[in-house]
Each structure stands twice: as structure tokens, then as C-alpha cells.
Amino acid sequence: MKPEPLAYRVxxxxxxxxxxxxxxxxxxxxxxxxxxxxxxxxxxxxASVNAFLAALPNAPITKSAT
Known part of the structure; x- marks a missing residue:
């Protein structure tokens, strides 16, 4: 299994x-x-990417009209 990266290139x-x-x-x-x-x-x-994602608000989940 490949380890998680410590950092990302752009x-x-x-x-x-x-x-x-x-x-x-x-x-x-x-x-x-x-x-x-x-x-x-x-x-x-x-860690910065993960912290940014964690700080984002939850997206509202709406029921499909189908």
C-alpha cells in the first residue's frame, strides 16, 4: 500500500x-x-489541505426530484 503524501505538488x-x-x-x-x-x-x-477541507462548511444534501 502506498503511503499518504506529506506534501503535494501544485x-x-x-x-x-x-x-x-x-x-x-x-x-x-x-x-x-x-x-x-x-x-x-x-x-x-x-496537513494544510486536510485542515482546509475540515474547515469548510458541510454541503446541504437535497433530495432528488426523481
Missing amino acids: PDACAALGIGRTLLYRLIAEGKIEARAIAGRTIIPA
């Missing part, structure tokens, strides 16, 4: 969150997601 963080690069960088600029630099690359700590 494309991987976008894929994990289901968002685009522009929104990811906006969230970083707003301080909602942390970013680090290593060897000229931006990485996103997995």
Missing part, C-alpha cells in the same frame, strides 16, 4: 481538491492554504 494539490491552479494560488494568497518552497518548487503540505 498539480497534485489541485487534483486532490478538485480545483484549478488559479483558485489554489488565490487560497494560498488569502492564507487559507499553506505553501512551501523547496528546490524552486512550490509544495502544499498535506
Whole structure:
């Protein structure tokens, strides 16, 4: 079994969150997601992604009209 990553590269963080690069960088600029630099690359700590998701409000679940 593959271990969970400690950090994501930008494309991987976008894929994990289901968002685009522009929104990811906006969230970083707003301080909602942390970013680090290593060897000229931006990485996103997995803990920051998890904390961001945990802080989001629950989506309302509606009953289908079928």
C-alpha cells in the first residue's frame, strides 16, 4: 500500500481538491492554504489541505426530484 503524501505538488494539490491552479494560488494568497518552497518548487503540505477541507462548511444534501 502506498503511503499518504506529506506534501503535494501544485498539480497534485489541485487534483486532490478538485480545483484549478488559479483558485489554489488565490487560497494560498488569502492564507487559507499553506505553501512551501523547496528546490524552486512550490509544495502544499498535506496537513494544510486536510485542515482546509475540515474547515469548510458541510454541503446541504437535497433530495432528488426523481
